[in-house]
Amino acid sequence: xxxxxxxxxxxxxxxxxxxxxxxxxxxxxxxxxxxxxxxxxxxxxxxxxxxxxxxxxxxxxxxxxxxxxxxxxxxxxxxxxxxxxxxxxxxxxxxxxxxxxxxxxxxxxxxxxxxxxxxxxxxxxxxxxxxxxxxxxxxxxxxxxxxxxxxxxxxxxxxxxxxxxxxxxxxxxxxxxxxxxxxxxxxxxxxxxxxxxxxxxxxxxxxxxxxxxxxxxxxxxxxxxxxxxxxxxxxxxxxxxxxxxxxxxxxxxxxxxxxxxxxxxxxxxxxxxxxxxxxxxxxxxxxxxxxxxxxxxx
Numbered sequence: 001x002x003x004x005x006x007x008x009x010x011x012x013x014x015x016x017x018x019x020x021x022x023x024x025x026x027x028x029x030x031x032x033x034x035x036x037x038x039x040x041x042x043x044x045x046x047x048x049x050x051x052x053x054x055x056x057x058x059x060x061x062x063x064x065x066x067x068x069x070x071x072x073x074x075x076x077x078x079x080x081x082x083x084x085x086x087x088x089x090x091x092x093x094x095x096x097x098x099x100x101x102x103x104x105x106x107x108x109x110x111x112x113x114x115x116x117x118x119x120x121x122x123x124x125x126x127x128x129x130x131x132x133x134x135x136x137x138x139x140x141x142x143x144x145x146x147x148x149x150x151x152x153x154x155x156x157x158x159x160x161x162x163x164x165x166x167x168x169x170x171x172x173x174x175x176x177x178x179x180x181x182x183x184x185x186x187x188x189x190x191x192x193x194x195x196x197x198x199x200x201x202x203x204x205x206x207x208x209x210x211x212x213x214x215x216x217x218x219x220x221x222x223x224x225x226x227x228x229x230x231x232x233x234x235x236x237x238x239x240x241x242x243x244x245x246x247x248x249x250x251x252x253x254x255x256x257x258x259x260x261x262x263x264x265x266x267x268x269x270x271x272x273x274x275x276x277x278x279x280x281x282x283x284x285x286x287x288x289x290x291x292x293x294x295x296x297x298x
Contacts (some may be wrong), residue, residue, distance in 0.1 A: 003048045003103070004174075006036070009175065011222065012231050014040035019047070023215045026260045033217040034171030035210075044200055045226035049218045052174045053233050059132060059220055067229070078125075082248045087118045087167035090194075093244065094119070094163050097192050097294050103162035106186060110147050113139030120145075127161075129153060141255040158185045165194045171220040178253035180236040186298060193238065196246060197224045202289045203277035204250045214249075214257035216290065226286050229293050242294040243285055 008015045020037040023046075024030060034047040050058060080164050102123035107116045108130035110136050120126045130136055131150040139145040164183055173179050183193050198214035199205070200223040205212045215223060226243065233240050251274035260264040281288035 001054055002051045004051060006045060008019070009041060009043060010045055011043040011228055012038060012041035013063075016040050020044065021206065021210050022084055023210045023217045023280055025058065025217050026213075026258075027219075028058050031218075035215065035217070035223065036295065038228070039229045041231040043231075044223035044225075046111070046215075046217045046223075049174075049221055055174075055218065078120070082182050082252065083114060083250045084279070086246070086248065087115060089120055090115060090165075092135055092193070093292070093294075094192075094194065095243070096125075096163065096243050097194075098162050100162055104160055105163045105165065106156065106161045106190050107165045108150075108153065109166055109172065110139065110145075110275065111135050111167075113143045113145040113147060115165070115167060116147075117145055118142040124163075127156065143201075153182060154156050156186055160189050161186050161189075162188055164191070164292035167194075168197045171197050172181045172224050173222065177223065177236075180232065180238075184237060187297060190296070194292060195229075195295065196290060197229070197294045198249070198253070198282060199224065199226070199286065199291050200290055201225045202250065203280040203287045204254050204273050204289050207276075208254070208257040208261065211261040213253045213260060221227055226291065229291075233293070233295055237298050238295040239298050242291050242298050244292040244294065245281055245285060245288040246290035247278060247288075250274040250281075254288050 002030045009017055009254045016039040017036050018039065021130040022034055024032055030262050035044050037044050037046050049055065077200050094105070107126060107128045110116045110130040113128060114130035116126045121208050127148045128145060129150050129152060130147040136147045139147050168224060170176065187193065204216065230240060246262045251270065254273040258270050277287060277289055
């Protein structure tokens with residue numbers, strides 16, 4: 001299998017990079033991947049990743065909830081319960097920062113279409129892109145949504161969208177520079193970009209280290225810090241106007257992390273770490289497990 005090896009940071013192109021530690025793919029292959037650290041922009045990235053044409057094999061698991069929409073097991077049931085709350089929160093966030101209750105919205109990496117459907121039901125004209133065939137089939141069956149292939153991104157009209165959303169998607173994208181360039185072209189005047197990503201500077205990431213589930217190698221190509229996201233945004237002419245915490249992520253990630261660490265979920269530790277991460281993030285936002293970055297063009 002062809003593997004991609006970076007000699008410079010893929011986010012800021014600095015050559016001041018070094019190997020940090022090894023992480024196992026606990027979901028599919030059980031392979032080990034090296035996490036590299038950039039000493040310039042503070043981003044981390046997975047080294048030796050599969051090419052874009054080959055990485056699809058690493059998503060083939062019934063445990064990958066965002067694609068299969070499975071409700072088997074307690075973790076999956078909790079995921080779906082929390083999702084019902086977060087969908088409303090995301091809808092309100094889009095309405096607030098676009099200052100609209102309807103408009104044109106592009107959802108990239110739509111998964112099984114839950115968010116796109118929510119926005120469509122609330123008056124937004126929604127275009128949703130998704131590369132995974134299983135997720136596309138689920139969206140059609142569950143929501144009657146016709147998700148478009150990711151390749152259609154290049155054919156979409158410029159200055160068309162009041163909002164572009166990526167909910168835990170940017171860390172999966174091979175050519176992040178090209179995507180950011182495209183965001184700037186697609187957004188209408190005063191359009192808003194919403195990006196949610198895991199935060200490796202969080203309390204739970206520090207606690208679980210190489211067992212932190214949000215490293216999710218090799219599917220997660222990049223591992224963002226607030227500083228690295230600031231560098232990337234400025235490089236492409238965006239300003240981060242707001243950062244929002246994703247309060248529930250630390251609990252979900254901690255449950256998976258204890259399973260990776262000890263072969264079974266330790267609910268007590270997961271809850272304690274989740275609480276500590278949440279409390280820490282009240283005082284220091286960079287300690288939150290995941291962050292939503294709200295960006296606008298300068």
